[in-house]
Amino acid sequence: MSETTNSLTMKTYIDFSEVKINNNITLSLADSGQTVEAMRKREKVTSIVSTIILYAVVLFLALLMIFPFYWMIITSLKSKVEIDYIEQTLYPSVIMWSNYVYVFQTFDFLQYMGNTIIVAIFSTIGTLITTIIAAFAFARLQFKGREAIFLIFLMTMMIPGEMMVISNYITVASFGWIGNGQTRVEAYAAMIVPFWISVFYIYLLRQNFKQIPNELYLAAKVDGKSDWSFLWKVMVPLAMPTLISITILKFMGTWNSYVWPNLVTNDVDFRLISNGLRGSAFTDADTGQTSYGYQMAATVLVTVPLFLLFIFFRKYIMRGVGRAGIKG
Amino acid sequence: MQEPMLREQKSLTAVNDFFEERPQFEESFNQESNTIIRLVAPIKENAKPYKVTGIQDTASNNNWKAWLYLGPVLILLVVFLLYPLINTICISFMDNYSQITGHSDGFTLNNFGVIFGITETACGGIEQNFSQYAIPNTFIIVVLTVPISTLIALLISVALNSLKWFKKFLQTVFFLPYVTNAIAIGMVFSVMFDNHGIINTIFHTDTTWIVGADRATAMVPLCIYIVWSSIPFKILVFLSGLQGIDAQYYNAAKIDGASKAKTLWKITVPLMSPQILYIVVTSFIGAFKEYSSIVGLFNGPGTINGSHNMYTIVYYIYDNLATHTSYAAAAAVFLFAVILVFTALQLFVSKKRVYY
Structure with missing residues (x-):
C-alpha cells in the first residue's frame, strides 16, 4: 500500500495490468474502482482547476491594484452631476473632455511642468557629475582614509532625511536663496543644489565600477591615457545602464518631490508639479465643494508623463529600483 | 590590494x-x-x-588627485549632510532658538519636555499635538501597514512566480503603483473614499472617511493607501529572491509529499529570509516617515479644518520647521533615535532567525 502512495505522489504511474509485478496493488486499484486513466484524468483536472483559481486570484488582485488609476481616469471624464450622484457608476454616461480644457485654462500645468523639468535636469546633471567622479575615486583610486570616508558615506544613509531638512532650510536661507524678493534663479538653486549629492547612487556606481577589470585600466595606461580620460572614455560607457537608471530615478524623484519645494519657495509660480497639484483646490467659491472632475483631470495630467517614462524605460526603472530600493 | x-x-x-x-x-x-x-x-x-x-x-599609489575627485562630493557632504545632522541635534537642545536670527538663550532639555507635553511652552500652555496625535498615529501606521503589506506582497509574489503565462505582464501591472506621484494618487483615494465615492457605493455604507471623519475611521483609507503604495517595491524584491531559490528544494518537498502551505512556510519563507529582513527593515523606516500620503489624502494635518488629528512625526516636523524650529528639531532627533533602536532591534533578532 505504501508503494502505491509513493508512486502516486511521484506522479509516475505504472499500468499494473500490463506489468503485473504485484497482484495486491492491482487488486487494491481494482477494488477502489479506479483505473490508471481515471486517476490521470483526475490529476489533470485538479491541476487545471488550481491553475484557473490561481489566475483568477492574481487577476483579481491585479485589478484591485490598478483600480485607482481606472477610477482616476473615469472620474476625470465624468460630469459634476454624475460625480455627486449617490450611486456611483463604473463608467461615465457622458464623456466630459471639457474637464481637461477647463484644467488647462485654470491650472497652470505648463508652468509647473517647466519648473519641474528645469529642476530635474539641473539636479540630475549635478548628481551625475559628483556621483561619477566620487564613485571613480572610491572604486579605482587609492588614498589614505578611503575606507574610513566611505564608511562615513554609508552611515549617512541610515540618517532620516528629516534631520537634514531642518538645518538645510536654515543653510539655504543663510545663502540668501529664501525670503522676500526671491528671484526665479534663487528658487531653482534652493531646489537643486542640496540634491547634488546622493550617497546611495555613489555606492551603487562604485559597485558597478569595481566590476570593470583592472586590465582595462592598465591597457589604457599602456596607451598613455590619463585617469580622467579613462574614466570618461571607458568606465562611464561601461556603466551606462546604471547611469540611465540613476537619471530616471532622479527624474522621478523630482517629479514627486513636494516638501522641499513647498518650504523653500515663496512664490507659487516657482513651485513644482506636486505642489501645484495639491495647491489647486478647484473648490467652488459658493458651496465650498471640490470639483472632483477637474481635480482628477489635473491628476491624470501629472500621472501620464510618469507612465510614459515607465513604458519606455521599464527595464532600467525596475532594475534600478530592485538594486536601489530607495525612491527618488 | x-x-x-x-x-x-x-x-x-x-x-x-x-x-x-x-x-x-x-x-x-x-x-x-x-x-x-x-x-x-x-x-x-x-x-x-x-x-x-x-x-x-x-x-x-596614494595620490593627491583622489582628493580632487572627491572634493565636490566632500564639500556637499559636509554642507548638506554632516553639518545639518550635528546642527539639528544642537538646535533640539537650544532654548528659544530663532532660525531667522540664529539666536538662542543657551541649552536646555525643555524642547523634548514640550513636545511630549510634560513642560509648558514658552508662551504658556501645553503642546499636545505631538504626544496626542503624532506619536500614536505614526505607531499605528507602522504596526498595521508593515506586516499587512509584507504578507500580501509575499503571497502575491509567490503566486506570480508560479504562473506560466503573462508572468512578465502581471509583474509590470503590480509594479505600476510604484511609478506614481504620491500626492496625485492620494487625491484619487480621497475621491474613492468620498461620501458619495465608489467605496461607499460598493459596500452600501454611508461612512465619512475623509473630510470630517473621526481619527479612527480616517486611519482606514490612510492605511489602505499606504499598503497599496508599498506593495510594488516589496513584490519586486521578493520576486528576485524567489528566482534565486534552487528548484531542487521544491522537488524534494514534492517527493516527500509536502503540502503547498507547508512548502511555503518551511522552504520558501526561510530561504527568503534575507529579502524579508531587508523589506521589513526598510518598510519600518518608511512607515515611520509617512507624510505625503497624508497630504494627498487629507490636504492638511487633520480631517477637520484646523485640527491636527492626522499628524505623524514627520508631518509635525515639517509643520513646525519654520515657526518652532527647536520643537521640530527635537521631534527629528526623537524620530532618529526610534528608527535607530528599531533597526538595531531587528538586526539583532534577525541574527537568530535569518538563514543566509
Missing part, C-alpha cells in the same frame, strides 16, 4: 548582502616589480611569460 577590500566588504555586509559583488578579476599586475605579467601560451610547458615593464599604476 586584497586586504583592504576584504575589510571593506565586511563593513558592507549589512547593506550589501543581497547584491553581492562579483568576484574580482585576477590581478595580472605585479605590484612589487611594477610589471604586467601575461601568459601568452599557457598550454605550452616551457612558455615564457610576456612582460611589459615600466608601466606606472599611478592610481594604486
